[in-house]
Amino acid sequence: MKIAIAGGGTGGHLFPALAVAEVLRERGHEVLIFISEKQVDALATQGRTEFRFEKLPSVGLPKLLSPAMLGFFKKLNASLGPCRKIYAEFQPDAVLGMGGFTSTIPILAGKMRRIPTFIHESNAIPGKANRLNARLASMVLLGFEECKKHFGGARCEVTGTPIRRSLMQRIPQQKALVKFGLLPGRRTLLVMGGSQGAHGINEAVRHAIPQIKEENLQVIHLTGGQDEAEIKASYRDKAVPSHVAAFCHEMEYAYSAADCIIARSGAASLAEISHFGLPSLLIPYPQAAENHQQLNAEIFARAGAATVLKESNATGETLAKAIRLLTRDSTQLKTMAERCRHLAPDDAAMRVADTIEKFK
Secondary structure, three states: OEEEEEOOOOHHHHHHHHHHHHHHHHOOOEEEEEEOOOHHHHHHHOOOOOOEEEEOOOOOOOOOOOOHHHHHHHHHHHHHHHHHHHHHHHOOOEEEEOOOOOOHHHHHHHHHOOOOEEEEEOOOOOOHHHHHHOOOOOEEEEOOHHHHHHHOOOOEEEOOOOOOHHHHOOOOHHHHHHHOOOOOOOOEEEEEOOOOOOHHHHHHHHHHHHHHHHOOOEEEEEOOOOOHHHHHHHHHHOOOOEEEEOOOOOHHHHHHHOOEEEEOOOHHHHHHHHHHOOOEEEOOOOOOHHHHHHHHHHHHHHOOOEEEOOHHHOOHHHHHHHHHHHHOOHHHHHHHHHHHHOOOOOOHHHHHHHHHHHOO
16 A cells, blocks of 8 residues: 655654554555654654655644634645645555644545545544544544544544554663663653653753752753753753753653653653653643643543643742652552553554554
């Protein structure tokens, strides 16, 4: 088969798209991946020569009756012609959209060709793009069972959220720690804010560094580009063992090195956290569409796999307290880790590929 996958704009869309593409390619299918024009897509796909990538402009849906709607439809229309031209040459047998408005035109163009079209919704509640895309899709694939009720009478299947093949392998913790210049025998905290970092999390952690030192923790902190230098200096000034970087291309090492994690609660990150069984302190992105990160985090909290802290309450003092509660009790950490492992299927990418292959 020839399969087009649309999944750009954020790591939460792109990384699951790459995970499905890896499985399809291993099964002998040819894959084309649509990405956005954003820098995060270029960075995440750098060196991935095994796939053909095509860029399409994307734009968030403005409020109805807003003057910006005209520009939105103009941009979508400007994407439709190039997309149909690519399809005329590539001749796809199916199209998969991983969410966001980068998916809308490829799904629409697939519908116009009368080929099977699929969308994947990773979150507990769909965003505006997938609410629209679902009207064009042959089937809706879901990361969480809780999301099914939002798609009315659409044909749905729960697959889980795919994670990249590179993340399926757990690295021995000692080997992973060496990669980051850290030592065994000290509990390791991973801090990350998603594919582009999170200034709110970075600031709260920066103010909690004295307490982190008191807890005898070492830290792997992925900051995004904006805050890297300042955060690196803060750990150095307080003499806290740490590895600070804007971005990590080998997240299997970061997850394998960690004993626990502070993170956003995007669905792709949660699928990866579940795979590695990491007890977590989740700080949902407050401006996430439909408040989906809060709803995602609550699924993990109800299962006893995570604690949740609102960013508006995440001061240095409250974060330090939450870190203490998370890391001091070894029995609690073990229990949370076990519960976390059961929240997301490891074979989600294969389930998605299976559904595309057998669809009738």
